[in-house]
Amino acid sequence: MAKTSIGLDIGSSIIRVVELEKDKERVKLRSLASIASPQPGMNGEGDVELEAVASTIKSLLTAAKIEGKDVVVALPESKVFTRVIDDLPYLTDKELSSSITYAAEEFIPLPLTDVNLNWQILYRSNPKDKNPRTVVFLIASPKTLINKYVKVLTYAGVRPKALETETMGATRSLVGPNPFAPTTIIIQIGSSTTDLTIVSKGLIWLTRSLSTGGLALTRAIAQHFNFEMSQAEEYKKVYGMLEDQLDGKVYEVLKPLIDIIAQESKRVIQAFAEKYPTSQIKRVVLSGGGAKMPGIVIYFASLLGLEVQEADPWYTIIKDQTLATKLSQDAPAYSVAVGLALREE
Ligand SMILES: Nc1ncnc2c1ncn2[C@@H]1O[C@H](COP(=O)(O)OP(=O)(O)OP(=O)(O)O)[C@@H](O)[C@H]1O
Ligand SMILES: [Mg+2]
Structure with a gap:
């Protein structure tokens, strides 16, 4: 059986799931579904509210006939902190992981012990350059937020293979890693927020919610x-x-x-x-x-x-012709879920 991967976008109004089948270079749509999100959904704090989200996710997966348990999920952009750090000297990977915490402390309004830090290198000069430097995109996710998502997913009987952010998902499905794609701004208008993302050379340079x-x-x-x-x-x-x-x-x-x-x-x-x-x-x-x-x-x-242009996350994905028209009607709403499912191991 071909390998499949599952993207789950827990939106504030609608929860969407996409299962893709990956086989060599080809990516094929296997299943998709959406369902109204219970309220207050992930904005709730109590167990009853979180269990309501979990049981909705269970119904969604059943409706989509998805049996796999490993899902890629997005954290809401409005609740994570991101920043481009562009005043670092040339640093090796090892040096970077210790320097990054100093840079992070400056802009994250929480103690560093309360967040998970992730980063991507946007640019690293040659160490012998006149002006040697490293530019990094930093993402800090509050641990309370991560714990809440892990809890809901566990209640729903699935495992988070990875937790990304909404803009990382949308960037992967709409622009991809192509370093030659024109610099793009993605304006993602959801129900409770609008997220802006600037993507250049296949990398994220700015996000704003x-x-x-x-x-x-x-x-x-x-x-x-x-x-x-x-x-x-x-x-x-x-x-x-x-x-x-x-x-x-x-x-x-x-x-x-x-x-x-x-x-x-x-x-x-x-x-x-x-x-x-x-x-x-x-x-x-x-x-x-x-x-x-x-x-x-x-x-x-x-x-x-x-x-x-209106987003079409399906453009590189192989799908049945019968589905094509139906997919195009709701295409822009699936950018995050498709991008999550496209994540490489
Ligand atoms: N044809 C349309 N014209 C205008 N607005 C629309 C249309 N179809 C859907 N919407 C709006 O899109 C919003 C839902 O978008 P989406 O499904 O992306 O949100 P979400 O992922 O649940 O929310 P969020 O990402 O903010 O958590 C709703 O406000 C809905 O009214
Ligand atoms: Mg959304």
Whole structure:
């Protein structure tokens, strides 16, 4: 039997799972499924709440006919700390692991004993360079957060093969490790947050989590029109950012919130261009459920003045033709789950 791998994205509104079959160079879709997340879900603290998430994951895996127990899971970007450390001298791997804790102490608001540190080397000069240096992307995950995820997964009867972050998952499925891909910003609009990621030379250089996501958009419509949330959700999905619909009424309500996301994206794009003039951002990928909103691609393209595309995490993956249309409808929402499943051992 071919080797399979399972990506599990425990979103705040929807939990998704993807199982891929890897056989030499080919990656084939074996199974996928999604289910509404219980509330408050992973934001809960008590055992009852966490057990509710676990039993939902169990139902999801049953529905997807997934029997494997080893899953790759993402921690929410909004709860981990990431930073590019670019003031280090040339360091060997061994030197780096001791120096990194000093650098970490400066920006992590928790005692270092309370976090797990991971890092990736973004750049390391030749030791004999005039200006020898090492640039590192550092990720600090609170141990309480990791313990909570491990607990839920254990209740659900699965084992976390790896715990990554949402942006690491989305980066793998949407950009991949290709060092020649154009520098890209991924704007991942979920339900509770929007996560920005800058990917250059196949590596992550910046992540930022904003607390404006799809739920805030729905709430704004509900408040403005005095609608139930379900009706507001419908309006968002049908009219979204289409200025010529309903006299632009929905557009006007959504615009200030979308602009929070768009302006912050613009700001990080400009800051990146100033810092790294030779690897300017050439491409914008809209991901997450919010990327499916009518009119949003055009709105971002005109505001950012860049090429904007809707995320398609399935593009390199072999799938049955019968599935292809169905997958494309919900594609941007699967970026994280697909990327997690694509993780190499
Ligand atoms: N066609 C659509 N138009 C506009 N918004 C949409 C559309 N389809 C889904 N959404 C929105 O996408 C959001 C859900 O996205 P997603 O499934 O990526 O979130 P999540 O992973 O559960 O949340 P988070 O990542 O913040 O924890 C919801 O707010 C939903 O209203
Ligand atoms: Mg999500």
